[in-house]
Amino acid sequence: xxxxxxxxxxxxxxxxxxxxxxxxxxxxxxxxxxxxxxxxxxxxxxxxxxxxxxxxxxxxxxxxxxxxxxxxxxxxxxxxxxxxxxxxxxxxxxxxxxxxxxxxxxxxxxxxxxxxxxxxxxxxxxxxxxxxxxxxxxxxxxxxxxxxxxxxxxxxxxxxxxxxxxxxxxxxxxxxxxxxxxxxxxxxxxxxxxxxxxxxxxxxxxxxxxxxxxxxxxxxxxxxxxxxxxxxxxxxxxxxxxxxxxxxxxxxxxxxxxxxxxxxxxxxxxxxxxxxxxxxxxx
Amino acid sequence: xxxxxxxxxxxxxxxxxxxxxxxxxxxxxxxxxxxxxxxxxxxxxxxxxxxxxxxxxxxxxxxxxxxxxxxxxxxxxxxxxxxxxxxxxxxxxxxxxxxxxxxxxxxxxxxxxxxxxxxxxxxxxxxxxxxxxxxxxxxxxxxxxxxxxxxxxxxxxxxxxxxxxxxxxxxxxxxxxxxxxxxxxxxxxxxxxxxxxxxxxxxxxxxxxxxxxxxxxxxxxxxxxxxxxxxxxxxxxxxxxxxxxxxxxxxxxxxxxxxxxxxxxxxxxxxxxxxxxxxxxxx
Numbered sequence: 001x002x003x004x005x006x007x008x009x010x011x012x013x014x015x016x017x018x019x020x021x022x023x024x025x026x027x028x029x030x031x032x033x034x035x036x037x038x039x040x041x042x043x044x045x046x047x048x049x050x051x052x053x054x055x056x057x058x059x060x061x062x063x064x065x066x067x068x069x070x071x072x073x074x075x076x077x078x079x080x081x082x083x084x085x086x087x088x089x090x091x092x093x094x095x096x097x098x099x100x101x102x103x104x105x106x107x108x109x110x111x112x113x114x115x116x117x118x119x120x121x122x123x124x125x126x127x128x129x130x131x132x133x134x135x136x137x138x139x140x141x142x143x144x145x146x147x148x149x150x151x152x153x154x155x156x157x158x159x160x161x162x163x164x165x166x167x168x169x170x171x172x173x174x175x176x177x178x179x180x181x182x183x184x185x186x187x188x189x190x191x192x193x194x195x196x197x198x199x200x201x202x203x204x205x206x207x208x209x210x211x212x213x214x215x216x217x218x219x220x221x222x223x224x225x226x227x228x229x230x231x232x233x234x235x236x237x238x239x240x241x242x243x244x245x246x247x248x249x250x251x252x253x254x255x256x257x258x259x260x261x262x263x264x265x266x267x268x269x270x271x272x273x274x275x276x277x278x279x280x281x282x283x
Numbered sequence: 284x285x286x287x288x289x290x291x292x293x294x295x296x297x298x299x300x301x302x303x304x305x306x307x308x309x310x311x312x313x314x315x316x317x318x319x320x321x322x323x324x325x326x327x328x329x330x331x332x333x334x335x336x337x338x339x340x341x342x343x344x345x346x347x348x349x350x351x352x353x354x355x356x357x358x359x360x361x362x363x364x365x366x367x368x369x370x371x372x373x374x375x376x377x378x379x380x381x382x383x384x385x386x387x388x389x390x391x392x393x394x395x396x397x398x399x400x401x402x403x404x405x406x407x408x409x410x411x412x413x414x415x416x417x418x419x420x421x422x423x424x425x426x427x428x429x430x431x432x433x434x435x436x437x438x439x440x441x442x443x444x445x446x447x448x449x450x451x452x453x454x455x456x457x458x459x460x461x462x463x464x465x466x467x468x469x470x471x472x473x474x475x476x477x478x479x480x481x482x483x484x485x486x487x488x489x490x491x492x493x494x495x496x497x498x499x500x501x502x503x504x505x506x507x508x509x510x511x512x513x514x515x516x517x518x519x520x521x522x523x524x525x526x527x528x529x530x531x532x533x534x535x536x537x538x539x540x541x542x543x544x545x546x547x548x549x550x551x552x553x554x555x556x557x558x559x560x561x562x563x564x565x566x
Binding site: 247277280 | 530533534544547557562564
């Protein structure tokens with residue numbers, strides 16, 4: 001199957017996943033705008049790959065700088081094309097003769113003005129290569145001041161989504177998250193964790209339902225936590241602590257995050273990829 | 284020659300280079316403290332590698348947060364040991380049977396409070412492996428607002444140092460610098476350049492004299508520029524522009540800088556390696 005053929009013969013599940021991801025992006029944006037006190041709204045920047053570029057497709061970056069969300073980026077993208085030689089080997093289901101892929105997802109990072117509100121990351125994606133199709137995703141929370149109540153609630157929301165999918169999913173994906181979002185050069189975790197999963201290729205319809213449950217759990221978990229904390233007083237010292245924590249976030253994203261490095265090294269959209277970086281960070 | 288033997292049989296040139304680098308660190312610190320208006324001084328943190336760690340030796344980190352220098356780190360280090368398998372292949376003069384090395388140098392990054400004063404980086408080093416011994420180093424300037432006079436003067440100082448060494452040195456090392464300090468994912472240079480050189484193994488005594496000339500050129504070039512600009516008025520907008528430029532600096536150091544990645548991936552001193560990161564950066 002050629003890359004061109006694959007691009008145009010999208011399966012019903014690919015269609016449904018893409019439609020869900022786009023709708024999820026829009027609903028999250030609406031929910032976040034509702035939390036803004038001065039009427040801030042998302043700025044939308046659609047982008048398409050030019051025919052000269054290796055990848056085809058496009059997406060939409062949405063960025064808001066407000067009073068509650070100091071900086072939040074929510075990207076939707078649907079791209080397809082062929083992996084180049086050295087990367088193809090790392091991608092499941094890519095064969096010597098067919099390096100085509102299709103990838104669609106939503107990726108989100110929010111950095112909050114009030115340091116009592118944690119930063120958050122969420123991503124859900126569906127990827128199709130010559131011989132495999134899978135879902136991946138996750139969400140993790142990075143408080144600069146931890147509230148046990150928030151940690152417990154965040155994990156409980158995702159546990160509920162996981163339990164509907166498989167009895168061992170939560171333990172497995174929580175552990176995966178802890179292992180992934182770890183800064184070896186600092187010997188410390190990025191935050192208080194969450195869930196992380198990838199390469200889920202069995203039971204595609206049930207897995208898609210799980211991915212949707214993760215998207216919904218994210219909205220519930222994070223908007224609840226923001227409402228709890230956004231109006232608490234904070235000091236300059238709290239803000240400085242938050243900026244130092246954000247410095248670690250930058251270190252993780254640029255030194256270790258596979259998605260960031262993969263995107264930048266393969267000629268992805270730099271602005272979209274680095275939308276995850278905080279508005280202000282300190283070292 | 285075993286690693287232990289090499290460590291203890293230091294050549295006279297290694298001794299002289301190490302002594303010069305330590306003295307250079309101290310003289311730069313003194314020159315920078317002289318530029319402080321409120322009496323800020325460097326905080327010195329000596330460090331040694333523990334016997335359990337792969338590397339032996341140690342160094343001294345010096346860090347100052349003042350009124351002129353918002354954050355400046357100057358590290359001296361002298362370490363020796365053996366490269367581990369995967370890195371050994373990348374290092375000139377390392378053989379299958381002898382992966383020992385000795386490395387000594389000074390590394391400096393200064394981020395300035397007044398955005399009219401450029402950030403600067405300087406490094407000089409001497410490295411010895413089983414079959415090779417070489418010098419490397421360089422200096423480059425990163426203004427957030429460029430003054431043509433400073434750019435010209437900075438380059439002139441290093442051209443003078445280069446001309447005393449070899450007629451084609453300046454052109455060659457300036458080009459090397461432009462190529463090295465480039466952010467491919469942004470399609471932009473880190474700053475206005477300077478010089479960069481590595482693997483200089485011929486004429487060791489003349490090369491050491493050149494490296495000393497580079498150290499002296501740095502002191503002259505940068506202290507002159509700081510004095511010119513440190514008292515110019517600036518706006519909040521200038522400061523914001525500086526913080527955005529620093530964001531790019533962080534991107535370069537964490538995504539591309541070979542020294543940073545090499546240090547972190549080989550278990551170097553994280554605090555010393557990441558001393559180069561700015562006090563505050565924005566995206």
